[in-house]
Amino acid sequence: MKEISSAIQLIPLEHYIFLSVALFCIGLMGVLFRRNTIIMLMCIELMFNSVTLLCTAFSAYHSDPAGQVFVFFIMIVAAAEVAVGLSMVVMMKRNIDSVDINLLNRLKW
Amino acid sequence: MIFLFYMLSAIMIISALLVVFSKNPVNSVIYLIVCFLAMAGHYILLNAQFLAVVHIIVYTGAIMVLFLFVIMLLNLNKAIIPQKSRVTRISAVITGGIFFLVLLAATRQTFEIHARYPFRGDIGLVSEVGNTLFHEFLLPFEMSSVLFISAMVGAIMFGKKDA
Numbered sequence: 001m002k003e004i005s006s007a008i009q010l011i012p013l014e015h016y017i018f019l020s021v022a023l024f025c026i027g028l029m030g031v032l033f034r035r036n037t038i039i040m041l042m043c044i045e046l047m048f049n050s051v052t053l054l055c056t057a058f059s060a061y062h063s064d065p066a067g068q069v070f071v072f073f074i075m076i077v078a079a080a081e082v083a084v085g086l087s088m089v090v091m092m093k094r095n096i097d098s099v100d101i102n103l104l105n106r107l108k109w
Numbered sequence: 110m111i112f113l114f115y116m117l118s119a120i121m122i123i124s125a126l127l128v129v130f131s132k133n134p135v136n137s138v139i140y141l142i143v144c145f146l147a148m149a150g151h152y153i154l155l156n157a158q159f160l161a162v163v164h165i166i167v168y169t170g171a172i173m174v175l176f177l178f179v180i181m182l183l184n185l186n187k188a189i190i191p192q193k194s195r196v197t198r199i200s201a202v203i204t205g206g207i208f209f210l211v212l213l214a215a216t217r218q219t220f221e222i223h224a225r226y227p228f229r230g231d232i233g234l235v236s237e238v239g240n241t242l243f244h245e246f247l248l249p250f251e252m253s254s255v256l257f258i259s260a261m262v263g264a265i266m267f268g269k270k271d272a
Contacts, residue, residue: 011114014217015114018213018216022122022209025208026128026205027125029201029206030128032197033198035192036185038185039128039134039137042138043128043129045141045172049148049168052160057155059157060156060233063229065232065241066241068159068238072160072163072238073246076256078172080260081260082175083260083264084263084267086175087264087265087268090179099183099185
């Protein structure tokens with residue numbers, strides 16, 4: 001345990017910021033890139049997780065456990081979002097027999 | 110340890126890119142599970158043991174199985190959905206890249222980060238996180254049960270045949 005916490009101080013906090021920014025941008029790119037609704041939901045999960053990683057890194061570097069409690073709440077929100085989103089996907093498959101997001105464009109304009 | 114950090118980061122970024130670019134949705138789910146396992150490794154490196162365990166149980170164990178279950182249930186593992194047009198795809202990649210550059214430049218140039226308190230190794234343990242959760246954040250914790258109830262009701266209403 002001591003080794004881990006002494007080794008992590010050698011990595012600057014900026015590297016965690018770069019990593020989570022990269023993950024967030026990959027998730028954003030995936031939402032814009034794909035037409036499959038399930039893949040888009042998975043990319044939203046990726047964006048959630050980049051933010052939680054950054055929260056944990058700040059919490060560990062500033063020695064404040066409140067950041068890790070925020071991560072816990074973000075996980076709660078993500079679980080609720082996945083439940084509602086996947087039931088929407090199932091309903092979409094049942095009604096229009098596809099999960100292509102471009103077929104549901106009546107709210108677009 | 111430092112080598113471990115960069116290796117886990119490389120695994121995460123490569124598997125996240127493969128989530129976006131792989132054709133089969135089942136492969137995307139598998140790559141996302143790899144990405145989440147690497148993220149649990151990051152949590153262990155940050156000495157956040159509670160979050161690492163919860164992340165493996167909740168994300169890799171529950172949420173990704175739910176995704177896989179829906180994909181298998183709807184029989185999407187063979188259905189190929191046509192991709193977006195080439196212009197849209199290229200502009201999506203350019204948008205992501207430019208957003209990445211802007212955020213990177215903003216975090217590099219605008220502020221410096223200093224730790225507020227000296228480094229403590231024990232803040233990620235279950236006792237510390239639980240103390241904070243049940244002392245300072247008790248009301249949001251109770252409100253999250255309301256959120257779950259409403260999400261459950263919403264999911265059931267979406268799933269009904271004649272809603």
